[in-house]
Structures are given as structure tokens and as C-alpha cells.
């Protein structure tokens with residue numbers, strides 16, 4: 496059974512699709528399963544934002560076939576690690592947790608990657624440079640996470 500990792504942001508069209516694509520590019524799919532979701536339901540069924548697709552493709556990562564979905568409490572049953580991109584989404588997920596086992600699966604991505612207090616900022620209303628920054632933050636964070644994602 497692979498370790499299962501869920502990346503979560505607000506819309507599931509900018510940050511978490513990038514986090515899904517970047518981590519997937521670094522792991523063996525038989526050992527680590529990666530998915531993403533949003534806490535909001537504004538864009539369900541849609542492909543990622545074109546700016547995320549573009550910045551990923553510059554690194555040779557194709558996220559264009561991902562489909563936006565909303566986080567559901569059943570995800571607590573299906574995933575081992577649930578990484579929120581920012582504190583607001585972490586709080587939202589904490590509210591959805593049904594018990595302590597659920598809440599123990601929740602982490603702030605950058606905090607777990609050794610960058611305490613830092614968040615992956617929402618790039619939606621900004622320009623392409625925000626997407627570049629988000630890409631690099633997630634790329635660095637997922638490098639640091641790799642050792643803990645493999646079962647001992």
C-alpha cells in the first residue's frame with residue numbers, strides 16, 4: 496500500500512495542483528500516491544489555472560489533465576498526510592476533522608518541510624511572478640518532505 500498524500504488549497508486550481516504535480520514527479524507511484532483538493536467549490540471539474548499549467552510545463556511537468564475537486568471528510572479516511580498550503584485552509588480542514596485521528600493527519604506544508612510560520616501565498620489575483628514563487632516554494636518543500644513519505 497502506498498503512502499497517500501493530499502495537497503489542499505482554496506480553489507484547487509493554482510497551488511495544490513502544482514503541489515500534486517511537483518511531488519508526483521519526485522516519487523515512485525507504487526510507493527507514494529498523490530492527489531489534491533480545494534476547501535472551496537468554485538471551480539469543480541475544471542482544469543488547473545493556465546498560469547499553473549504554464550509554470551509546471553516549464554519544469555517538464557504536465558498538470559493539464561488534473562480536474563478540480565472539493566475536499567470531503569472522506570479524504571481523512573483515504574489519506575495519510577494532508578498538507579494545507581496556508582493557515583486559513585489548515586483551519587478550515589481542522590473544522591472538518593471528525594476526531595483526533597483526522598486532525599493528526601493535517602499539516603501546514605511549509606511547516607512540515609522545516610519552514611515554520613511560512614505559507615504558500617495565494618497567487619490567483621496576482622501576476623505570473625507569483626506562480627513562479629509558489630512553484631519554487633513547493634519544489635523546495637517537497638524535496639524536504641521526501642524522506643518522511645517513505646515508510647520505514
Ligand code: 4NP
Pocket residue numbers: 504505506507508509510511533537617618619
Ligand atoms: P488556489 O487559488 O487556492 O491556489 O487554487 C485560488 C483559486 C481560485 C480562487 C481563489 C484562490 N477563487 O477565489 O476563485
